[in-house]
Amino acid sequence: MTVRPRPSPLDRRPTWPSGDPLTQSELDAGLGPAGALGTFPPSGNRVHDEAALDGTDIDRADIDWVEVERRGRRAGLLLPTLVIALGSSRVLLTDDYAGLHGTAARWLLGAVVVLVLALQLAAEVVPGLRARRATAARVEHALRAHADPGPGLRSRVDVLARRTVRVRWVGRALPVLPLSVLVQADWQRATALPAVAVLLVAYAALAGWHHRQTAAAARWIAQPVGPPRTAPPVPWWEPWLGGRRLLGLAAAYVLVVVVVTVAL
Secondary structure (H helix, E strand, O other): OOOOOOOOHHHHOOEOOOOOEOOHHHHHOOOOOOOHHHHOOOOOOHHHHHHHHOOOOHHHHHOOHHHHHHHHHHHOOHHHHHHHHHHHHHHHHHOEEOOEEOHHHHHHHHHHHHHHHHHHHHHHHOHHHHHHHHHHHHHHHHHHHOOOOOOOOHHHHHHHHHHHHHOOOHHHHOOHHHHHHHHHOOOOOOOHHHHHHHHHHHHHHHHHHHHHHHHHHHHHHHOOOOOOOOOOOOOOOHHHHOHHHHHHHHHHHHHHHHHHHHHO
16 A cells, blocks of 8 residues: 655745745735736745735845945945045145144144044944934945845935935046145145055045945936835925035135135
C-alpha cells in the first residue's frame, strides 16, 4: 500500500509570482493574485511585487536605506572639512576672515570650526538631531538617485528640488569668489602657494557638487518620482532666493554700501 502524505496547508496557499507562499497576514489583508497584485505585471521578485502593492517606486525596493544613512553620517564630515579648507586658505592668503583681521580673524575661524564640529557631534548623540540627519540623508539620496523615498518623504524631495533650482545662480557666482580672495592675497607669504592650491581645490569640489545637485533637482522637477500629487506650498520668503527679487536685494545692498562709503 502506498502512503501519500497529505498536502500541507502552506502548499495550498496562493503564491507570489516569485513562487513564495503568501503569509497569513498578507492573506488577511486581501493581498495576492486575487487582490491588488493582479493589477501589476508579475516581476518574479517578491520584493518588487510588494513594492508595487503599496504604490512605491520599484527602484526604492533595491535601495539599502541603512547604508544611505551611514553614508550620510560620513558625508557630514565634509562640511567641517570644507569650512576649514576655505577659511584657513583665506586667512593664510589675506589674514582676513569675515571682516576681521589678524588675530581676531584666526579666533573667529577657530570658533566657527568648533561650532561646526559641535553640531556634527550633537547629531551623533542627540536622538532628535540624529533622526533629522537620517531623514536628510534619505531625501538627498532620493534626489540624486531619482528614486522614490516613500510617501512620507516625497514632498520633502519636491521642496528640496524646487529650492535648489531657485538658487542655481550660486553656480555662476562660485568662480568669482576665489578670484576675490586671490586679488587680495599677500603673495610674499611662504604659505601662499599651498593656500592657493587648497582654495582652488575646495571651490572646485563645491562647484562640482552644486552642478550635480542642480542637475538632479531639474530632473526631479521635470519627472517627479512617485504617484501624481499636489505641489507643496511655497512660503512667502522662498521667491526671494532667486530671480528679480534677489537682484533687487543685491542692488539695494550695493546702493547702501556706496552711500555709507561716500558719507564716511
